Amino acid sequence: MPSLTDPLVVITDLDGSLLDHHTYSWQPAVPWLDRLKAHHIPVVFCSSKTTAEIVPLQESMGLSGTPFIAENGALLQLDGELSGRIMGQDYAAVRAAMERLRQEYGFKFFGFGDVDEKLVGEWTGLSAQDALLAQRRQASEAFIWRESDERLRDFTDLLAKEGLAVTQGGRFYHVMSQGSSKGAAVRRLLQHYRQQDGRPWQSIGLGDGPNDISLLDAVDYAVIIRGYTKTPVTVSPQQRYVYRTNAYGPEGWCEGMDYFITSA
Ligand SMILES: [Mg+2]
Structure with missing residues (x-):
């Protein structure tokens, strides 16, 4: 299990995951977000939302300048780039x-x-x-x-x-x-992190919907947040570390982080 002192990146879906499905609130996750920030662990949004929606959300959560994946993986914005790349x-x-x-x-x-x-x-x-x-x-x-x-x-x-x-x-x-997905963008992102400083970056991914499956398959540790879609979210059998939360939305988000990340 990763700890807060490891090179670790958190990659998360927004709606129904970090954000409450109904109210769009992330309040319950604030203590965890603060801990991650204190340990310089990037929280990368990976969402169906657009760049225009994601950038102000990043600002509200104090995550400006962090890479993000928009439009379900159709767009990847790395750090230090002026505009995202369309995949x-x-x-x-x-x-x-x-x-x-x-x-x-x-x-x-x-x-x-x-x-x-x-x-x-x-x-x-x-x-x-x-x-x-x-x-x-x-x-x-x-x-x-x-x-x-x-x-x-x-x-x-x-x-x-x-x-x-x-x-x-x-x-x-x-x-x-075709060929672009949350997972494809996540793999590209992780490659970027590993190439940048040569460290063995680990990744934890969180999502609640069928469009998160490729994201959950592309990370080391997968958190399936309890959701409202009738289609079940089932990850690949190759994914060794999977946790299904009991709670929905940001409460479930914290539950998954508590499960996988050992306190330093
Ligand atoms: Mg979702």
């Missing part, structure tokens, strides 16, 4: 492909690019102002599906021919480039 097709290309398929096959879905900030606010519980930040997308599209699962499979197959993949988050489905 595949950009937002305009993703939208164009979805639009073409809708025109041709009549698929019924609502993407963030189809609606105004008021409706995105209703879907998410965000204020209209915060919803605008969620709409400022760079490399993936979030959408609500309005047809059968079978039609969703058809849509997914057709998107695959365009080099795009569909992943399921806590509230929305997401379209992004």
Whole structure:
């Protein structure tokens, strides 16, 4: 088990994990965040949220300048970089492909690019102002599906021919480039840390949804936070260190950290 004095990076999902699913509060995790900061352990957000949403959240938690992974892994921002790197097709290309398929096959879905900030606010519980930040997308599209699962499979197959993949988050489905995922971005991030100073960086990952599975598989220690999605979160059998929390959201986050990190 890692200790607070080891080279350690914490990689965490936000909604339903570090942030409460309903209130978006991270208050219960503040004591742990303070301990990590005191030991210079980076807390890397790995979220379906956009850069425009993540940067102010980092500021609120005193984590400005820390690397982050946005839009489900479609975008990776390392430290010292002015702007994040897009791991595949950009937002305009993703939208164009979805639009073409809708025109041709009549698929019924609502993407963030189809609606105004008021409706995105209703879907998410965000204020209209915060919803605008969620709409400022760079490399993936979030959408609500309005047809059968079978039609969703058809849509997914057709998107695959365009080099795009569909992943399921806590509230929305997401379209992004094939091969990009939270896990792929996490592996790239860990490579960056290890190359930077040659130290044997260990990683602990925390997530609550099916879109966190690749993240949980890419880290040394996986915390599956109790969540609300009906799809079970099951990590690869190769993942040796897995802990499932009893508590939801930030309380579960602390429970997982208590389990894996031995006090120095
Ligand atoms: Mg989540």
